Amino acid sequence: MTRILTAAAIIDASGQSRGPSAITFEGDRITSVAALPAGASFDDVLVMPALANAHDHGRQVRTSSIGGFGKPLEIWLHRLQLFGPVDPYLAAAAPFGRAVLGGQGASMVHYTRAQGLTDYVSEAKVVARAAKDVGLRIAFGIALRDTNPLVYGDSQPILAGLSDAARAEVEGRFLSPPMSVKDQLARVDAVAEAIASPMVDVQYGPNGVQWSTPALLEAIAEASAATGRRVHMHLLETKYQRAYADQHFPQGIARHLKDIGLLSTRLTLAHCTWATPEDLAIIAESGATISVNTSSNLALRSGLAPVAAMLKAGCKVGIGIDGQAFDEDDDLLREMRLVWSLHAGWGFDAEVSTADVMRAVFVNGHRSVNSPVTGLIEAGAPADLLVIDRAALDDDALMPVDPVDLLFARGAARHLKESIVAGRTVALVGKVSGVDLDAIHRELRAQLRAGMADRESFRCVLPELETVICQHFSDRLGCC
Numbered sequence: 381m382t383r384i385l386t387a388a389a390i391i392d393a394s395g396q397s398r399g400p401s402a403i404t405f406e407g408d409r410i411t412s413v414a415a416l417p418a419g420a421s422f423d424d425v426l427v428m429p430a431l432a433n434a435h436d437h438g439r440q441v442r443t444s445s446i447g448g449f450g451k452p453l454e455i456w457l458h459r460l461q462l463f464g465p466v467d468p469y470l471a472a473a474a475p476f477g478r479a480v481l482g483g484q485g486a487s488m489v490h491y492t493r494a495q496g497l498t499d500y501v502s503e504a505k506v507v508a509r510a511a512k513d514v515g516l517r518i519a520f521g522i523a524l525r526d527t528n529p530l531v532y533g534d535s536q537p538i539l540a541g542l543s544d545a546a547r548a549e550v551e552g553r554f555l556s557p558p559m560s561v562k563d564q565l566a567r568v569d570a571v572a573e574a575i576a577s578p579m580v581d582v583q584y585g586p587n588g589v590q591w592s593t594p595a596l597l598e599a600i601a602e603a604s605a606a607t608g609r610r611v612h613m614h615l616l617e618t619k620y621q622r623a624y625a626d627q628h629f630p631q632g633i634a635r636h637l638k639d640i641g642l643l644s645t646r647l648t649l650a651h652c653t654w655a656t657p658e659d660l661a662i663i664a665e666s667g668a669t670i671s672v673n674t675s676s677n678l679a680l681r682s683g684l685a686p687v688a689a690m691l692k693a694g695c696k697v698g699i700g701i702d703g704q705a706f707d708e709d710d711d712l713l714r715e716m717r718l719v720w721s722l723h724a725g726w727g728f729d730a731e732v733s734t735a736d737v738m739r740a741v742f743v744n745g746h747r748s749v750n751s752p753v754t755g756l757i758e759a760g761a762p763a764d765l766l767v768i769d770r771a772a773l774d775d776d777a778l779m780p781v782d783p784v785d786l787l788f789a790r791g792a793a794r795h796l797k798e799s800i801v802a803g804r805t806v807a808l809v810g811k812v813s814g815v816d817l818d819a820i821h822r823e824l825r826a827q828l829r830a831g832m833a834d835r836e837s838f839r840c841v842l843p844e845l846e847t848v849i850c851q852h853f854s855d856r857l858g859c860c
Contacts, residue, residue: 382406383803386422388770389783392429393742393755395735397783403427405763408802412759424771426783429755430485430764430801431712432745434671435612435650435700438489438507440471440824442708453618453680454531454853455846460493461553461838464831468495468503470824472510475703477817478710479516480807482793485764485800486517486751488671488700490585490612490650494523500567501574508575513814515806517764519749520575521585521612522568524600525592526558531852532590532624541848546841553838561599572609579802581610581750588614589633590624594640601642610750611642615649618682620853622654634659643668648748650700653683657693660686664694669748672740674719676702687723688731698745699737711793716741720788734788767798 383405390398390413400416416422446462472489479487489511494503504520511518530538535555539547559567565584572582584600586592592600604611616622616633625633634655637643645667652659652670663670672685690697699719705711706718716737725731742755753764771777773786773795799807806813832839 387427392757426768429742431483431741433487434698434745434748438475439703465495466827468506472507476514477812482710483713490521492523504571519581521583525587529554546844583610586613610646616654617651634662653685660693669696671698671700673700673702675706676704679704699740763803765800
């Protein structure tokens with residue numbers, strides 16, 4: 381099927397907006413892009429590549445709904461145990477639907493919280509089916525961890541600080557023996573065999589250096605080199621993780637990752653909020669990608685990533701939502717604006733440009749999730765496109781204004797008229813095309829509410845656990 385889009389302007393990774401144009405695509409590929417002759421009619425829209433969310437976990441609902449607001453990562457993570465298991469299709473389709481409404485055509489799904497109602501491979505198949513129904517490209521990063529379930533170190537001092545009832549509750553929920561390294565890597569192979577496709581890229585997903593033994597990270601590095609499979613991992617998200625890395629890897633954490641062969645063009649590092657100039661130089665040299673997750677870092681009080689320094693060092697930078705967009709709504713268009721606003725520089729000092737931000741979501745993020753999108757709207761490129769209502773974006777209509785300026789001044793998901801992925805309309809005027817997102821949210825919330833009773837005993841001990849953990853970290857680096 382052939383379709384022609386006409387647009388007032390095209391914005392892509394070329395760095396310059398193009399005037400009135402016609403974009404023709406057939407199936408999942410663009411076949412031609414041509415400037416319209418003077419006087420030709422066109423739709424009053426902007427067309428740009430669909431965006432890539434370089435780091436996310438596919439969270440089913442907002443974590444402030446379980447009291448997560450304002451909690452540092454090191455206690456917020458344990459609070460996620462308040463979410464009971466639900467139908468994995470609903471748990472995946474809900475964030476995937478919100479993703480396409482927020483301008484995403486591709487997203488990382490670092491799958492750190494399986495529902496566990498079936499075997500893992502069967503659940504992964506359900507997640508892939510949800511992505512297919514919605515029409516979202518995904519990278520499925522399989523969580524891999526084998527140490528430090530409570531804090532970045534020995535759990536015993538934490539357990540010793542709890543009452544008997546709290547200790548029993550915490551041990552039951554967090555201290556299960558981890559799978560062997562061999563079995564964890566075999567799981568990745570099994571999932572890849574089951575769900576890998578042009579729309580689903582299976583990746584190794586070590587949770588982070590503080591949650592992985594050296595043996596696990598070294599085995600992942602070896603397996604990635606042997607298979608060519610990408611790796612997605614958290615790094616230096618918080619100052620407490622920085623302290624852990626400095627203590628355990630005095631030669632430098634980036635240098636250690638390079639030495640074991642993990643740091644390569646196949647690696648994406650989420651956050652790097654507390655990376656040093658030396659770290660960034662080594663990461664840049666390796667060709668690895670960094671996903672900055674600005675809203676998440678603000679929500680979890682983790683800090684502001686040194687984005688300008690990353691770019692100056694030559695790092696490839698993507699942008700992730702991390703399940704914590706500024707308004708908890710998965711709006712990647714707004715996230716672009718937030719990143720630019722916080723990192724552009726002050727006064728006449730220009731440090732991060734709008735072109736840098738667009739490259740992050742048009743190019744680097746797609747590379748991170750192994751999407752074929754190149755960031756250019758040209759013949760032969762994938763037909764992964766966003767159609768933005770230019771008239772709504774410029775409703776004042778006082779004088780001609782560069783559409784990129786308008787996009788970064790006020791662009792948000794509400795301006796999205798249509799989202800196209802692989803030639804398929806996946807969202808149209810605020811509605812997901814492939815699933816009934818409202819019905820999915822209703823049933824998902826009903827299942828989560830029904831499961832809260834089983835979490836009541838844990839909810840009751842959470843204040844005690846959080847107090848002990850806060851004291852643990854404050855004894856090391858000051859109040860958390």
